[in-house]
Amino acid sequence: MNKIVLHATDLDGYLRDSDKEKIARADSMYETSLACCKAIETASTPAEKEKAEAALVESAAQIGKFLKHVCSEEPNIHVYSFETPREQHGGASRIIAKLRDPRTSHEEFLYFIQRAYELMFAHVYSDAALPRKRSIITKTPVTFPIRNYAVHRIPDVDEMIKNTVMCVMLRGALLPSIIISKEIQEYSSDDHVTPFALFRIKRDDSKSEKNMDYILDLDRSFFNLEKLDGKDLIFADPMNATGGSLVTIVTYLKKQGIHPKSITFINVISALKGSLRIVRAIEDASVHTLWMDPSLNDQAYILPGLGDAGDRLNGADTSVNSRNMIQLMADYGSGIINLYRAQVKEIEQTVLGY
Ligand SMILES: O=P(O)(O)OC[C@H]1O[C@H](OP(=O)(O)OP(=O)(O)O)[C@H](O)[C@@H]1O
Numbered sequence: 001m002n003k004i005v006l007h008a009t010d011l012d013g014y015l016r017d018s019d020k021e022k023i024a025r026a027d028s029m030y031e032t033s034l035a036c037c038k039a040i041e042t043a044s045t046p047a048e049k050e051k052a053e054a055a056l057v058e059s060a061a062q063i064g065k066f067l068k069h070v071c072s073e074e075p076n077i078h079v080y081s082f083e084t085p086r087e088q089h090g091g092a093s094r095i096i097a098k099l100r101d102p103r104t105s106h107e108e109f110l111y112f113i114q115r116a117y118e119l120m121f122a123h124v125y126s127d128a129a130l131p132r133k134r135s136i137i138t139k140t141p142v143t144f145p146i147r148n149y150a151v152h153r154i155p156d157v158d159e160m161i162k163n164t165v166m167c168v169m170l171r172g173a174l175l176p177s178i179i180i181s182k183e184i185q186e187y188s189s190d191d192h193v194t195p196f197a198l199f200r201i202k203r204d205d206s207k208s209e210k211n212m213d214y215i216l217d218l219d220r221s222f223f224n225l226e227k228l229d230g231k232d233l234i235f236a237d238p239m240n241a242t243g244g245s246l247v248t249i250v251t252y253l254k255k256q257g258i259h260p261k262s263i264t265f266i267n268v269i270s271a272l273k274g275s276l277r278i279v280r281a282i283e284d285a286s287v288h289t290l291w292m293d294p295s296l297n298d299q300a301y302i303l304p305g306l307g308d309a310g311d312r313l314n315g316a317d318t319s320v321n322s323r324n325m326i327q328l329m330a331d332y333g334s335g336i337i338n339l340y341r342a343q344v345k346e347i348e349q350t351v352l353g354y
């Protein structure tokens with residue numbers, strides 16, 4: 001057993017007093033939402049339910065305003081819905097709502113995760129590269145009167161991606177990481193496939209936030225330390241709750257003498273606490289999230305959240321049924337595997353060591 005464990009108490013000291021005040025305020029605002037949720041659940045007439053729903057809508061609006069204000073003072077925290085034009089918010093909101101809904105099927109969940117990460121790639125890379133663009137010339141199937149070629153101008157992301165390594169926090173981050181890597185490949189001028197580093201990191205679900213253990217299982221991780229030094233590390237994990245999992249990996253890397261050039265953490269939902277902790281604990285880290293949620297429950301799950309992202313993406317991973325990496329990828333199905341052929345090959349080589 002070759003495990004690195006970070007305890008909840010190791011995370012003490014990163015947050016500033018002013019951060020703690022903001023988190024406490026968001027928690028207390030979310031108490032109001034929870035009271036509305038209770039009123040919705042217990043309403044005995046349609047009118048009572050309608051009143052409770054209106055109160056929930058108002059509470060969510062207040063929380064949104066507060067979080068936006070907090071993030072406006074944080075240069076390294078980027079929330080898609082706070083930074084993009086209003087016209088784009090509806091689409092992001094729809095995706096998050098579908099991901100939150102327990103009725104969303106497994107296949108639909110994968111589909112909406114894919115859409116979420118396409119938006120996030122645009123926000124973090126292709127939109128950010130503008131106005132730099134390059135021309136691509138594409139052959140079309142139309143050959144009469146002669147073979148046709150079309151010209152398109154696409155954002156030039158080459159400078160931004162050339163030094164990157166895709167770091168995967170297994171299991172929840174596997175598909176998101178593959179998607180971001182694929183987007184990088186599609187936008188690069190040389191069909192660039194990111195190197196991969198795979199970290200098996202797990203929170204101990206039997207613990208609460210206050211006594212949480214974050215366990216990095218080195219026997220089930222696959223990476224070459226030397227290939228991480230001086231690199232721009234991308235971590236694409238759908239959920240950032242306490243920030244503890246990422247801090248565990250980065251602390252371990254630094255103790256091994258690895259100094260990443262930058263760390264880009266790309267989430268679907270990031271809690272306020274996890275966002276602040278990452279940017280305080282890790283130098284040169286930036287958090288980019290499609291959505292920010294205000295609070296955590298005692299088990300360190302995000303509120304309102306979407307439940308266990310790893311389980312919803314990959315199925316339950318009990319100790320009796322602990323699937324290995326190659327099995328996990330096979331389980332995504334042949335359709336997805338074909339789409340992400342280059343990434344799957346790169347991951348297989350990293351895992352199998354050839
Ligand atoms: O910000 P934190 O408090 O560290 O929580 C976030 C982590 O929790 C989830 O993984 P989990 O431990 O559930 O493992 P899984 O990916 O196998 O589901 C998620 O995918 C993140 O990696």
Ligand SMILES: O=c1cc[nH]c(=O)[nH]1
Nearest residue numbers: 241301302307308309
């Ligand atoms: O709410 C949460 C928190 C951590 N990990 C998840 O998958 N969901």
